[in-house]
Amino acid sequence: MKEKDVRVDYRKHQVVLYAEKRDGSYGPVRTGSYITKNYLDDYWLKRNNLEREYLEKVRGGEISPIAYYMVLEELTPSELASRVKLSTRKVKRHMTPEHFGEATVEQLRRYCEVFNVPIAGMFQAVVTRKKGVRVEELKTDNPYFSIYTIATEKK
Amino acid sequence: MTFKHTMAAHCESGTVAALLKHEGMDISEPLVFGMSAGIFFGYFESRKFPFPTFVVRNRPGQIRTGMASRIGVKFREQKFRDPGAGERALDDLLAREIPVACQTDFFYMNYLPGHVRVHINVHFIIAVEKKDGVYLVSDCYSPDIAPLDRDSMMKARFAGGSFAPRGFMFYPVSVPERIDYRTAIWKGIRSAAFNMVRLPMPFLGVRGIRLFAKKVVDWPRLARDTEHLSHEIMKINILLEDQGTGGAGFRFMYATFLREAAERLKDPDLHDMSKRIMEIGDRWREISLFAARIGKRRDLGQDRLRELSSLIYERADAEESFFRDLLAMSKKKI
Known part of the structure; x- marks a missing residue:
């Protein structure tokens, strides 16, 4: 591939590709990510749709929050089990709303560490109906406690 | 500590090359990748993966071990049961101004864009300093040396799951004064070519490419819905181009x-072979661009997937011929 064909002007996500230079030599070229530049909007569209769809399933009592985050993070029950140091069978039970309550707080903390969400995220989702309102979950040094900040963006 | 940070295409080859350069060796990332027989293909369907996937490089860790065995560089390697001991050992080395490569879970590299960070336990970074409880790390995917808080570093080094790092870290303790590049290069070539065409498993090497071509038309059955299928098809582009391969699933780096x-x-024979694999890589890049395009358009009917499949079959034929020639050539040269 010629250097000019791999060059993408996108500073936010840089990658190194190898290509044929003008003088015919082969070497590294630092450039923007083609897929991020051209397809990131599509990624977020699909991700948001997935979040909405699975949040509805949690609300409808079809799945537990653990199953919700597991799908979002593209993990399998067996991989998740290995990460939270529980059996796959137990993780599969925790994925159902009926048995979610059997998980201990300490086990939920381990799940949250894998999903990188505060422990409160296992019990609630905060959504805003108003435009320009930003809700942020802030983790604290206490693994069992987080703070929500609600701010309106300045006009 | 004066550590020269440079971006590289791939985390493991880039990390090994950077550490060896820090020790004064004149070595490039492609040379590290090639001598350690990095190029490969494998198609996997497993309970550990939520969807079928493929790899385009050898097993994580083999770039380091390959370099150790082929050029005689000695690495000090450590794993830890106790995270506290792992932290103390790393901090101690950094206090002595020794840059240390650490195996981590990519998910916790919070200085990189959120959409690229996934749980994968085989990401390598170099810790170069610890300042006020924050590690300064040289990550091949970051344009600059980046800060990583202690909490994230600990989670990343001691994550569970497949290929759990267990705090694994390494750094070179001795590099040879003289290197027999001829033997190292040809052994690396022979090993890579053997892995591509001679392994008997149906999911590895050129056979793996054919299995991928065969199976991709069945992916709609495995997907939740069209958007999921689109996501997985577009991941072909990410796995080939963006996930630290240097483009075309490492084929461009191998050409280099x-x-x-x-x-x-x-050796003019190697010059000709570099041109051939560069051309093979060009066609792989066409596949990844095709996958991104049909994924975004949701143009994922059987005709399109069969078209994608036939492009992949063509690559299998081209790579079989290429690696067979390379293997035959390597047998004559060593």
């Missing part, structure tokens, strides 16, 4: 390795 090897060994 063969070109560098041709110049070092003054």
Whole structure:
């Protein structure tokens, strides 16, 4: 591939590709990510749709929050089990709303560490109906406690 | 500590090359990748993966071990049961101004864009300093040296799951004064070519590419819905281009390795082979662009997937011929 064909002007996500230079030599070229530049909007569209769809399933009592985050993070029950140091069978039970309550707080903390969400995220989702309102979950040094900040963006 | 940070295409080859350069060796990332037989293909369907996937490089860790066995560089390697001991050992080395490569879970590299960070336990970074409880790390995917808080570093080094790092870290303790590049290069080539065409498993090497071509038309059955299928098809582009491969699933980097090897060994045969694999890589890139396009358009009917499949079959044929020739050539040269 010629250097000019791999060059993408996108500073936010840089990658190194190898290509044929003008003088015919082969070497590294630092450039923007083609897929991020051209397809990131599509990624977020699909991700948001997935979040909405699975949040509805949690609300409808079809799945537990653990199953919700597991799908979002593209993990399998067996991989998740290995990460939270529980059996796959137990993780599969925790994925159902009926048995979610059997998980201990300490086990939920381990799940949250894998999903990188505060422990409160296992019990609630905060959504805003108003435009320009930003809700942020802030983790604290206490693994069992987080703070929500609600701010309106300045006009 | 004066550590020269440079971006690289791939985390493991880039990390090993950077550490060896820090020790004064004149070595490039493609040379590290090629001598350690990095190029590969494998198609996997497993309970550990939520969807079928493929790899385009050898097993994580083999770039380091390959370099150790081929050029005689010695690495000090450590794993830990106790995270506290792992932290103390790393901090102690950094206090002595020794840059240390750490195996981590990519998910916790919070200085990189959120959409690229996934749980994968085989990401390598170099810790170069610890300042006020924050590690300064040289990550091949970051344009600059980046800060990583202690909490994230600990989670990343001691994550569970497949290929759990268990705090694994390494750094070179001795590099050879003289290197027999000829033997190292040809052994690396022979090993890579053997892995591509001679392994009997149906999911590895050229056979793996054919299995991928065969199976991709069945992916709609495995997907939740069209958007999920689109996501997985577009991931073909990410796995080939964006996930630290240097483009075309490492084929461009391998072409650069063969070109560098041709110049070092003054071997015109390798020069010709570098051109061939560069052309093979060009067609792989067409596949990844095709996958991204049909994924975004949701143009994922059987006709399109069969078209994608036939493009992949063509690559299998081209790579079989290429690696068979390379294997035959390597047998004559060593």
